Amino acid sequence: MSEPVTVRALTGPELEAALDDVARLRITVFRDWPYLYDGSLEYERQYLQTYRDSPGALLVAAFAGGRLVGASTSTPMEDHAEAFAEPLRQIGLPVESILYGAESVLLPAYRGQGLGHRFLDLREDHARALGRRHVAFCSVLRPDDHPMRPAQYRTNDAFWTGRGYRPLPGVMAEFGWKDVGDAAETKKPLQFWIRAI
Template identity: 30%
Template sequence: MDIEIKRLSSQQMIPFISDLAELRVKIFYEYPYLCEGDLEYEKNYLTSYTQFSESIFVLVFDDNKLVGASTATPLKNETDEIKLPFLANNWDLNKIFYVSEGILLPKYRGHKIGLNFSRQVEEAIREKGTYETITFSVVDRQPDDPRRPIDWNPPDRFWEGLSFTKHRELKTFFKWKEIGESEASPKPMIFWLKQL
């Protein structure tokens, strides 16, 4: 592996939108998301992040091929579905940074690459000096979900190792078309938080 991790500005990210959209579709097709991805939706979503100067983009390359990524933006920039659980629990949106994803192709997992780029995202947020909390959301699947692969391990231990804590009181729903569904339906999402 010839791994390179790059932190990009919003403008520097624009040429990589299509590649990251394809990577997101590929990763989120896997369990636990089981999402039948929409490439145009992903491109539009990622492009919206480039509209904010404070957004953070950390990309992972293997010999110039995009194999992992994390994007983040202040929570105040996010959709209502993401903001509402925090507003309902009296959190100050201006103090929170939201990480949209931390994804890595399977063959690159278990080599501390995810740890390295997650730390770069946190470092970039800390450098801004005005945020107190980092958060992200994950789909809430039941432990006995019959679609869960036998060898699948939830990444909870990884996140706990980075000092994130699951907050079940912060819950929302995202709509997407799951494998086997005829149309999109709401999926429960739980937030994890880390205090800086």
């Protein structure tokens, strides 16, 4: 049985103080399918700078025994990487109306306890508090015949759909990272999902 989990919404200095723990958690969780991310603390610190710089950033943090076991991050869309904002502009969505949910990561021992719902609840509350009309995020797309795809893998699509999110047909971002076992970074296609709140 895993330890009881407490979930807190962090902003400002509390968010900044937790970022190295978020970095370590991202490296651990995203190493698995479908991300296959071969990350480093140096890269993570650069990537997570967005959350230090954006006054509208949010970290929903799940703690067990004082240790960070889950995290869900978000920023106003215009504060995130331009590679994510541009596809939305191209279809006429004002990025200033969108809170971008960058990632939700949770250690396997703590899954299936409703924490994903809590992450989205607090993210959506934050979007409303900022006057945003939409919450969006991206999911990585991998080929069905990818050699590292686990036989029993199930997507999160049913969970997201049940929460009112829908994929935006044909609206994709591209973002690069180094896969486990690869020598260099490659760009991956990412499917946008969105919900009006």
